[in-house]
Amino acid sequence: MSDFVLNATKRSDIGKGASRRLRREANMIPAVVYGGKEEAQSLTLNHNQVVRLLEEEAFYSSIITLDVEGATEEVLLKDLQRHPFKPKVLHMDLKRVVRGQEMNANAPLHFINEEDAPGVKEGGVVSHQVTSVEIICMPRNLPEYIEVDMGSIEMGGVVHLSDLTMPEGVRLAAFEQNQDNDASVANIVPPTVSASSDDEATEEAAEDEAPAAEEGGEE
Known part of the structure; x- marks a missing residue:
């Protein structure tokens, strides 16, 4: 078993409307697992568990044990969709790992x-x-x-x-x-000169020139 276990349930109610209801009402995430010899399967994941796992850098590049209602298989995280400005995960794609085959x-x-x-x-x-x-x-x-x-x-x-x-x-x-x-x-x-440094240099140059201009005006 891998270091990461992701729990899931099968999902038959698919479509954009169903996915929105999952995210809003049940704090769940729609997902799909595909690859190998099995057909693609729509899943539901717990948002809180997913967020905790995503805090681990290794989760993104590790083999994950996917537990679908007691049946386990090995998968990789292939795609992740996040909300553009809220701290929410919208969808996950998981790909089955086939032992003995390159991936x-x-x-x-x-x-x-x-x-x-x-x-x-x-x-x-x-x-x-x-x-x-x-x-x-x-x-x-x-x-x-x-x-x-x-x-x-x-x-x-x-x-x-x-x-x-x-x-x-x-x-x-x-x-x-x-x-x-x-x-x-x-x-x-090489380090770049910041805009503020440029502004300061310009101001200093202007200050240096100011007295000369004033003196010229007094003559």
Whole structure:
């Protein structure tokens, strides 16, 4: 059994109206599980349990035990819809895990040793272009996260997908689709001058020029 257990009940009342009633009246979330040899199944999840689980970063990239009225199966979280401004989850998509078959999953990136990077010591700022990557692996090899070591990156330096050290049995989905898709993951850039600093510099320059102008007016 995985570290995460998600309880669910089967749902036969489907449609937008039914989903709204679930969310408003019962504090429940409509969901669907699909994949494998079984047909897709509409489900109902407890909103409070889902919110608690979503507070754990590992939940997003772990195999989850889905308990549907006593019957269990292994799934991955594939999609999550949130309310645009309320702290509410609107819908979840879950995909079945088939042991012995490769699967696609999202793995979060953990950036380490940023404070030791030469570029940061020179005053540079780390910029993250992506915070997770799509990977392909067997279920047993699914990593909780992938580390990105920034400790040797100079000012102006860039970390690309090809620079990532992948765990054993794990490969990047991006390279399966296009070998040249070596996107940037993170870089270190010089600090930008803030607008307030610019304003202060302009004011100081104006103050320096003011006495000269006044003196010229007295002549």
